[in-house]
Amino acid sequence: MAAANPAENLEQELTCSICLDYFQDPVMIVGCGHNFCRGCITKHRQKSNTNIYCPECRNVFSWKDLKPNRQMGNIVQVAKQLSVHLEKSPRREKMCKEHNKALSLFCKQDETLLCTSCERSKAHRNHTVVCTEEAAADYKAKLFKYAENLKKERNQILFVKSNGEKPSQELLKEAQAERQGIMSEFQLQRQFLDDKEQSQLAKLGELEREIEKTRDDYASPFNNEISSINDLIGEIQKKSDQSASEFLEDIGSILVRCEKGKFQLPVVPDSTDMKQKLKKLSQESASLKSTLGKFRENMSKPKWIKENMSKPKWIKENVLLDPETAHPRYVVSEDRKSVSWGDVRQDFPYNPKRFEYARCVLGTKGFTSGKHYWTVDVEDVDFWAVGVARESVEREEEIDFEPDEGIWALGFYKDQYKALTSPPTLLYPDDDPTQIQVSLNYEEGTVAFFDPEDKSRLFLFQSIDFEGERIFPFFRIFDSSAELLLCS
Numbered sequence: 059m060a061a062a063n064p065a066e067n068l069e070q071e072l073t074c075s076i077c078l079d080y081f082q083d084p085v086m087i088v089g090c091g092h093n094f095c096r097g098c099i100t101k102h103r104q105k106s107n108t109n110i111y112c113p114e115c116r117n118v119f120s121w122k123d124l125k126p127n128r129q130m131g132n133i134v135q136v137a138k139q140l141s142v143h144l145e146k147s148p149r150r151e152k153m154c155k156e157h158n159k160a161l162s163l164f165c166k167q168d169e170t171l172l173c174t175s176c177e178r179s180k181a182h183r184n185h186t187v188v189c190t191e192e193a194a195a196d197y198k199a200k201l202f203k204y205a206e207n208l209k210k211e212r213n214q215i216l217f218v219k220s221n222g223e224k225p226s227q228e229l230l231k232e233a234q235a236e237r238q239g240i241m242s243e244f245q246l247q248r249q250f251l252d253d254k255e256q257s258q259l260a261k262l263g264e265l266e267r268e269i270e271k272t273r274d275d276y277a278s279p280f281n282n283e284i285s286s287i288n289d290l291i292g293e294i295q296k297k298s299d300q301s302a303s304e305f306l307e308d309i310g311s312i313l314v315r316c317e318k319g320k321f322q323l324p325v326v327p328d329s330t331d332m333k334q335k336l337k338k339l340s341q342e343s344a345s346l347k348s349t350l351g352k353f354r355e356n357m358s359k360p361k362w363i364k365e366n367m368s369k370p371k372w373i374k375e376n377v378l379l380d381p382e383t384a385h386p387r388y389v390v391s392e393d394r395k396s397v398s399w400g401d402v403r404q405d406f407p408y409n410p411k412r413f414e415y416a417r418c419v420l421g422t423k424g425f426t427s428g429k430h431y432w433t434v435d436v437e438d439v440d441f442w443a444v445g446v447a448r449e450s451v452e453r454e455e456e457i458d459f460e461p462d463e464g465i466w467a468l469g470f471y472k473d474q475y476k477a478l479t480s481p482p483t484l485l486y487p488d489d490d491p492t493q494i495q496v497s498l499n500y501e502e503g504t505v506a507f508f509d510p511e512d513k514s515r516l517f518l519f520q521s522i523d524f525e526g527e528r529i530f531p532f533f534r535i536f537d538s539s540a541e542l543l544l545c546s
Contacts, residue, residue, distance in 0.1 A: 070441070070536070072134050074098055075471060076113055076481060077458055078443075078536075080138065084130040088123045090115050093130055102481040113481050114472075164193035205455070216462075223523060230521055254346060258339065265335050272327050279324050290315055372497075377421045377432040377531045377544050382411045383453075384419040388535070394422070397533060398541035415456045421531030424449055426524075430498045432531060433510055433545040436470065437492040442542055443469030443478060443534035444494055446505055448527050459534070466505040466519045467532055468494065477507075477517040487516055493545065496531065500524060 074081050076098035083096040092114040094102075103110055109118045152161045152171065159173035167185040177187050293312060297305050378394040386403045390396075397419055406412065413419070434444045443459065445467025457463045460480040467478045468485070475485040491509040494516075498505055503522040508515050535542045 068137055072130070072137050073536075076102065077456075078469075078471065078534075079456060081127075081130060081134050084127045084134070085124045086127040086130070087112055087117075087119050088125055089119050090117050093127055096126075099124065105481060114474075116484065162190055163187050164190050166193070226523065227521075251346075258343060258346075261335075262339055265332065265339065269329075269332055272329070272332070276324060276327050372429045372431060375423070375430050375432045375531075376546055377423070379533070379544070380411070380420050380422040380530075382409050383413060385413045385417045387417065388419055390419065391541075395546070396541045396543045397535060399535055399538040401538075410453065412453060414454050416452070416459075417536060418443075418447075418459075418532060418534040420447060420533070424528035424530040425498060425500055426526060426528050427500050429500070431495055433493050433495045434533070435493050435543040435545055439470070439535065439540045439542055441469075441471050441536040443467045443471075443532075444496055444542075445478070445507070445532045446496065446498055446529050447532040448524075449530060450527060461519065461522070465532060466522065467534070468507045468517055469534065475516070477519075483517070485516055487514070488512075491516070498529060500529065 069080075072080055074084075074093070074095045076094055081093060081095055084093050085096050085099060086093045090112050092112055094113070099113075102113060103121065110121065111117065112119055153159065154161055154171075154173035154176060157173050157175040159175060161171035161173055163172040163174065163177055164170070165172050165182050165185045165187050168182070171190065172182060172187060176182055290312075294316075297309075297312070379390050379397055381390040381394070384390050384397065386406055387400050389398050389400045389404075391398075434442075436442050436444070445465065447466075448464030451457070451464040457465075458480070459465050459467060459469075459478045462480060465478065469476050469478055469482075475487060476482040477485060487509060489509070489512070491511065493510050495508040495510045496505070497508065503520065503524065505519040505522065506515060507517050533542055
């Protein structure tokens with residue numbers, strides 16, 4: 059794979075493998091030396107019932123082995139400042155379209171940016187005007203307060219949602235147990251029918267051999283007598299063509315054979331026992347036919363046909379990327395079939411659909427029913443994640459890439475395959491897949507990932523309640539050396 063530039067290498071080294079973003083209050087595991095955000099490793103610890111494993115190397119560690127890594131935290135801050143410095147340039151400074159001056163002031167009444175000439179204009183002469191830094195600080199304080207209230211509201215909603223889902227989860231467990239019971243019962247029925255078939259055919263074969271032997275034993279004397287008569291008739295016909303002396307030679311023996319008594323007809327064998335056996339077999343077969351006939355009758359009813367014909371089939375989707383959702387550093391191709399990592403953050407107008415902080419992009423088409431699948435080419439990409447996301451997934455702040463945030467995905471990071479569970483689940487495929495197939499079954503509540511080459515399943519999210527919400531294809535990349543390509 060092509061090497062990334064030093065700035066991108068630095069950014070990857072300063073990324074937490076759990077939240078996949080810059081370290082926040084980093085701590086280091088003394089035994090193995092791996093670093094994580096304090097909040098991420100704390101959440102990981104709370105979800106571990108017994109031993110605590112390092113999410114990177116799976117080595118067991120004690121909570122006492124965690125040490126603050128202040129030097130790493132300082133490096134993160136420097137890297138963030140460096141990123142901002144690299145992205146800023148004089149060309150990117152906002153300019154007043156009317157006066158061609160820097161928009162360095164802010165009018166509180168009109169809530170708009172001004173230049174020094176705009177400030178002296180009649181429209182804003184009597185308005186309260188402050189510098190942009192001061193205005194930004196005021197509005198940030200207001201927005202942060204709103205954000206805190208919204209987070210509290212979100213946590214309350216999640217709590218109510220979790221409690222409301224518990225009865226459904228219990229019912230799902232009961233339904234799954236019933237599913238296993240039905241499958242076991244029908245397996246036993248199939249085995250019973252197979253055994254019955256073999257038994258009936260074996261009995262019938264034995265009876266057929268008995269009937270054939272009785273027939274052959276009865277026919278054998280007839281065949282012998284007919285053969286003897288045919289031989290005698292042949293000799294008489296041959297004699298008739300001979301001279302008188304030849305004709306009279308051995309005439310006595312032929313006369314004796316012609317004058318012997320008539321053939322004694324054998325007694326017709328009694329077939330009563332065999333008829334009874336065949337009748338019994340017929341009755342057993344009729345009983346089985348009646349049982350199968352009722353099953354076929356149910357299958358032919360309109361209700362059964364409707365229920366089975368209405369089951370959705372798998373649809374191969376031609377997924378296109380939605381540029382309006384793409385993170386500002388992402389560059390989406392014109393045909394919307396690939397995404398790459400840009401050199402600078404693009405200056406887009408505000409769009410509520412866009413991921414401002416989370417580095418990801420969604421597909422244009424969402425799904426509320428059915429079975430859908432698509433394939434992504436991940437060859438030569440150092441960092442990627444693919445899967446599905448809820449339409450309501452957070453767009454304007456940092457998020458955890460996990461099911462609780464409305465994302466079900468599989469990723470590759472630091473030469474490791476991971477299902478983005480909480481904490482991430484390490485995967486060990488037999489071969490490195492060059493393509494990933496994402497399969498969404500909305501009604502069944504499953505998201506599966508396959509290697510299309512050998513048809514092996516890499517991971518399965520199941521028992522998901524999408525709650526009727528629209529679900530979109532989800533993509534994530536953090537690598538300028540290659541692009542993530544959607545297969546047609």
